[in-house]
Amino acid sequence: MIFAGTFAELAARARALAGDGTSRTLLGIAGAPGSGKTTLARALVACLAADPPPGAAPGQWVAHVPMDGFHLADVALRRLGRAGRKGAPDTFDAAGYAALLGRLRADDAEVTVWAPQFERDLEQPLAGAVGVAPAARLVVTEGNYLLLDDPAWRPVADALDEVWFCASDERERLRRLVARHVEFGKSPAHAAAWVRDVDGPNTDLVAATAGRADLVVPGDVLAGLGPAGQSA
Numbered sequence: 001m002i003f004a005g006t007f008a009e010l011a012a013r014a015r016a017l018a019g020d021g022t023s024r025t026l027l028g029i030a031g032a033p034g035s036g037k038t039t040l041a042r043a044l045v046a047c048l049a050a051d052p053p054p055g056a057a058p059g060q061w062v063a064h065v066p067m068d069g070f071h072l073a074d075v076a077l078r079r080l081g082r083a084g085r086k087g088a089p090d091t092f093d094a095a096g097y098a099a100l101l102g103r104l105r106a107d108d109a110e111v112t113v114w115a116p117q118f119e120r121d122l123e124q125p126l127a128g129a130v131g132v133a134p135a136a137r138l139v140v141t142e143g144n145y146l147l148l149d150d151p152a153w154r155p156v157a158d159a160l161d162e163v164w165f166c167a168s169d170e171r172e173r174l175r176r177l178v179a180r181h182v183e184f185g186k187s188p189a190h191a192a193a194w195v196r197d198v199d200g201p202n203t204d205l206v207a208a209t210a211g212r213a214d215l216v217v218p219g220d221v222l223a224g225l226g227p228a229g230q231s232a
């Protein structure tokens, strides 16, 4: 189903998914590299955090856990001979991600669940960077491979209550992706080659999973919001 409403209506859908908060809800956002997953997740979390349901802990009731944190470190990729394919499905710790989602679902009232985060400046994952407090009733998690039909990744989709798919204009997505690689240190030529040769096959894998999403979210839903996903 393609979502045809406004950003406010999309945020309302996420809020409704969380229900009365008796159990913790996990919402996934999938999409190709550069399609706007992180931007959408940040915008949703910022919008919902600013307006908590009655009785919920402000700033804690909604959390953002990126799949990107489960990138294998370069030291491991070199050992595996996969450094040149960083970003492909087998360069992530899929089982570790699924296990973390399982811990989040377990919803232990005594435990803050710590997740890793991908540091773009280092291009490395950093453990213990994202804390999900027991008060978090809605967790938004986002990444390329949430809907991959692969034995390693199926437990991820199984752990999620709903998965949305970020659709985006292809030329715009490619432009943003090259710009991001350049921003974080690649030359324009290297960035363009990387997007074609490394990100390209990954994008095809992700695009093939859109049909499994509960909702397809067009990029223009974020029109009017700034690039960081904050209200403009």
Ligand SMILES: Nc1ncnc2c1ncn2[C@@H]1O[C@H](COP(=O)(O)OP(=O)(O)O)[C@@H](O)[C@H]1O
Pocket (backbone or CB within 6 Å): 031, 032, 033, 034, 035, 036, 037, 038, 039, 040, 176, 177, 180, 219, 220, 222, 223, 226, 227, 228
């Ligand atoms: N709807 C949008 N409008 C304008 N810029 C956007 C939008 N969505 C994403 N961007 C920009 O595109 C780039 C990639 O977005 P990002 O959310 O990081 O994608 P992803 O997490 O899917 O890789 C970022 O520089 C972001 O600021």
Ligand SMILES: [Mg+2]
Pocket (backbone or CB within 6 Å): 037, 038, 039, 068
């Ligand atoms: Mg991202």
